[in-house]
Amino acid sequence: xxxxxxxxxxxxxxxxxxxxxxxxxxxxxxxxxxxxxxxxxxxxxxxxxxxxxxxxxxxxxxxxxxxxxxxxxxxxxxxxxxxxxxxxxxxxxxxxxxxxxxxxxxxxxxxxxxxxxxxxxxxxxxxxxxxxxxxxxxxxxxxxxxxxxxxxxxxxxxxxxxxxxxxxxxxxxxxxxxxxxxxxxxxxxxxxxxxxxxxxxxxxxxxxxxxxxxxxxxxxxxxxxxxxxxxxxxxxxxxxxxxxxxxxxxxxxxxxxxxxxxxxxxxxxxxxxxxxxxxxxxxxxxxxxxxxxxxxxxxxxxxxxxxxxxxxxxxxxxxxxxxxxxxxxxxxxxxxxxxxxxxxxxxxxxxxxxxxx
Amino acid sequence: xxxxxxxxxxxxxxxxxxxxxxxxxxxxxxxxxxxxxxxxxxxxxxxxxxxxxxxxxxxxxxxxxxxxxxxxxxxxxxxxxxxxxxxxxxxxxxxxxxxxxxxxxxxxxxxxxxxxxxxxxxxxxxxxxxxxxxxxxxxxxxxxxxxxxxxxxxxxxxxxxxxxxxxxxxxxxxxxxxxxxxxxxxxxxxxxxxxxxxxxxxxxxxxxxxxxxxxxxxxxxxxxxxxxxxxxxxxxxxxxxxxxxxxxxxxxxxxxxxxxxxxxxxxxxxxxxxxxxxxxxxxxxxxxxxxxxxxxxxxxxxxxxxxxxxxxxxxxxxxxxxxxxxxxxxxxxxxxxxxxxxxxxxxxxxxxxxxxx
DNA sequence: CTGAAAGCGCTTACAG
DNA sequence: CTGAAAGCGCTTACAG
Numbered sequence: 001x002x003x004x005x006x007x008x009x010x011x012x013x014x015x016x017x018x019x020x021x022x023x024x025x026x027x028x029x030x031x032x033x034x035x036x037x038x039x040x041x042x043x044x045x046x047x048x049x050x051x052x053x054x055x056x057x058x059x060x061x062x063x064x065x066x067x068x069x070x071x072x073x074x075x076x077x078x079x080x081x082x083x084x085x086x087x088x089x090x091x092x093x094x095x096x097x098x099x100x101x102x103x104x105x106x107x108x109x110x111x112x113x114x115x116x117x118x119x120x121x122x123x124x125x126x127x128x129x130x131x132x133x134x135x136x137x138x139x140x141x142x143x144x145x146x147x148x149x150x151x152x153x154x155x156x157x158x159x160x161x162x163x164x165x166x167x168x169x170x171x172x173x174x175x176x177x178x179x180x181x182x183x184x185x186x187x188x189x190x191x192x193x194x195x196x197x198x199x200x201x202x203x204x205x206x207x208x209x210x211x212x213x214x215x216x217x218x219x220x221x222x223x224x225x226x227x228x229x230x231x232x233x234x235x236x237x238x239x240x241x242x243x244x245x246x247x248x249x250x251x252x253x254x255x256x257x258x259x260x261x262x263x264x265x266x267x268x269x270x271x272x273x274x275x276x277x278x279x280x281x282x283x284x285x286x287x288x289x290x291x292x293x294x295x296x297x298x299x300x301x302x303x304x305x306x307x308x309x310x311x312x313x314x315x316x317x318x319x320x321x322x323x324x325x326x327x328x329x330x331x332x333x334x335x336x337x338x339x340x341x342x343x344x345x346x347x348x349x350x351x352x353x354x355x356x357x
Numbered sequence: 358x359x360x361x362x363x364x365x366x367x368x369x370x371x372x373x374x375x376x377x378x379x380x381x382x383x384x385x386x387x388x389x390x391x392x393x394x395x396x397x398x399x400x401x402x403x404x405x406x407x408x409x410x411x412x413x414x415x416x417x418x419x420x421x422x423x424x425x426x427x428x429x430x431x432x433x434x435x436x437x438x439x440x441x442x443x444x445x446x447x448x449x450x451x452x453x454x455x456x457x458x459x460x461x462x463x464x465x466x467x468x469x470x471x472x473x474x475x476x477x478x479x480x481x482x483x484x485x486x487x488x489x490x491x492x493x494x495x496x497x498x499x500x501x502x503x504x505x506x507x508x509x510x511x512x513x514x515x516x517x518x519x520x521x522x523x524x525x526x527x528x529x530x531x532x533x534x535x536x537x538x539x540x541x542x543x544x545x546x547x548x549x550x551x552x553x554x555x556x557x558x559x560x561x562x563x564x565x566x567x568x569x570x571x572x573x574x575x576x577x578x579x580x581x582x583x584x585x586x587x588x589x590x591x592x593x594x595x596x597x598x599x600x601x602x603x604x605x606x607x608x609x610x611x612x613x614x615x616x617x618x619x620x621x622x623x624x625x626x627x628x629x630x631x632x633x634x635x636x637x638x639x640x641x642x643x644x645x646x647x648x649x650x651x652x653x654x655x656x657x658x659x660x661x662x663x664x665x666x667x668x669x670x671x672x673x674x675x676x677x678x679x680x681x682x683x684x685x686x687x688x689x690x691x692x693x694x695x696x697x698x699x700x701x702x703x704x705x706x707x708x709x710x711x712x713x714x
Numbered sequence: 715c716t717g718a719a720a721g722c723g724c725t726t727a728c729a730g
Numbered sequence: 731c732t733g734a735a736a737g738c739g740c741t742t743a744c745a746g
Contacts, residue, residue: 414723
């Protein structure tokens with residue numbers, strides 16, 4: 001009924017517990033034949049070593065935690081998938097945990113991950129650093145932030161995207177198509193400095209291309225009504241194009257525009273951050289500023305692995321490490337003196353939602 | 358540097374380890390004042406009990422594993438979110454693990470979950486029952502299947518949707534709108550009996566409404582080219598409407614139709630299983646057969662909890678249990694003699710992708 | 715090549 | 731009201 005233990009395996013094999021342990025882990029000096037015998041019996045018994053018990057001795061679980069704000073967000077789901085994929089290649093399992101964009105749950109979830117004594121955790125933080133996040137950083141738990149930064153935690157390595165290149169391409173495109181009045185809907189700024197930076201970059205680039213009066217910026221709270229309000233602001237001030245910094249807002253906005261029977265490509269050119277499948281399939285297909293998630297996932301995986309004190313990584317899973325080589329193909333790595341910060345340039349992908357004015 | 362242990366807390370508090378343990382767990386007879394003192398010190402030290410060590414004594418981790426085939430699939434992401442939400446309410450943490458639609462990874466992931474000695478696991482299985490899945494069932498690990506069944510594992514409780522009501526509504530709608538020739542693209546049948554059942558139900562209902570020659574069925578392998586082929590089959594035989602049993606195929610098909618500049622609502626009425634946001638936002642918005650994920654998530658959470666031997670469930674998290682009451686509002690529960698099988702009726706949601714012929 | 719022993723961090727009777 | 735001891739399932743020196 002309960003789990004088979006190493007003792008069960010030892011008894012069945014007529015060996016000592018230590019001999020079994022060593023056979024299983026490829027340590028010590030065990031004859032090949034007994035080793036194979038042990039493996040066979042373990043398999044028969046469906047023996048699964050208790051990770052907790054093992055970790056008490058080795059402080060190593062082969063498991064990484066990944067906390068995302070909301071797994072329903074296609075962007076995070078995609079990123080999570082890519083991270084777990086890269087980690088799996090490297091012999092690690094990824095435990096994904098979703099925080100429902102509720103900051104209070106973030107800590108409960110993080111604690112649970114810590115309780116499993118995972119080897120490291122990758123966090124897409126929300127809001128400012130929480131108590132548990134700080135505790136982890138202080139204690140030296142391998143920890144990195146991906147996609148978003150948390151205020152006041154500037155020593156945690158960060159892997160995010162650089163909004164500049166994509167934003168620049170996007171705005172130049174708009175200008176060259178004749179747009180003179182552009183809006184930016186920046187999302188719930190409180191959630192992440194990433195969103196604030198996008199707004200900042202927008203303002204900065206737009207200032208060179210458009211007249212000050214023709215630049216409209218509105219933020220939201222991430223809910224539908226504030227999104228509607230922001231959209232109205234932008235349209236009332238007769239912008240001919242709008243860029244969204246936060247893709248859930250974009251989704252809401254599309255919905256709102258449909259309800260009002262407005263046709264985006266005619267009435268308002270639209271560009272959004274986050275290259276999710278949905279945007280590609282819309283009519284018109286949406287132009288996006290892509291964060292190159294494929295790269296981000298790979299680098300995030302490599303980033304956390306680099307922080308984990310090396311074990312004999314010749315583990316169970318199919319431990320090939322193509323990860324390392326691939327990660328090399330990245331465009332921008334910034335080592336500042338105080339922090340490891342890897343930035344992946346955004347790229348603009350033009351589709352049908354942007355028109356000539 | 359490493360984790361604070363219960364011993365650290367005890368030393369700082371000037372108490373025995375046992376006293377601390379009891380204070381933390383609300384067991385034994387401890388004065389309120391020392392209890393509060395312990396709690397305070399634990400907080401200060403950021404003490405997080407080692408779940409593995411604890412589980413060795415209690416065989417209870419407060420953690421449930423959830424295995425999904427592919428978290429990038431919006432349908433699974435949504436379901437995963439709902440399950441974790443319901444479980445969190447009940448005081449449990451959910452560890453989500455994604456199998457990349459690769460059966461070989463399923464077992465590795467499952468083993469990792471078992472190694473954590475989680476209290477139970479919810480699986481959306483792919484293909485037939487794997488070795489580890491069977492081992493779990495044999496051993497009596499709390500285990501339920503959600504959304505899909507696994508062949509040959511008929512004793513594991515199953516929570517899925519009943520395709521009949523939604524399919525019936527959908528086909529009647531098509532018939533009443535004048536469609537005489539309808540297609541069904543059933544997806545990669547090997548992946549799940551659920552898909553095969555949808556096809557079966559389609560055939561059965563369609564047989565009453567259309568002539569045998571006017572019913573076209575094609576399956577896919579879940580990849581783009583086979584989807585293209587299936588679509589061609591359906592269109593070549595001049596169907597005026599098609600129902601998709603597997604939503605990733607629908608997404609591919611939309612993409613293919615766009616490339617060919619075909620406008621779904623004029624050339625081909627489309628209905629798909631899975632009520633995902635994307636379908637609502639497409640132009641035209643897609644009519645769907647919904648599985649009522651909100652209910653499924655709730656019932657799945659309740660289902661696994663029912664299988665777990667009861668502990669003192671007055672745990673840390675905000676342990677309200679609205680779950681139970683809500684789950685009662687479910688429409689169909691089928692207790693067969695050999696198995697607990699809960700079916701949630703599908704419902705047809707009409708949108709713009711279905712037109713009169 | 716293999717076994718006995720210690721100890722990781724916990725909880726739970728059991729004494730006091 | 732509180733402490734000492736046993737033991738959960740492992741791994742790792744250390745003897746043999």
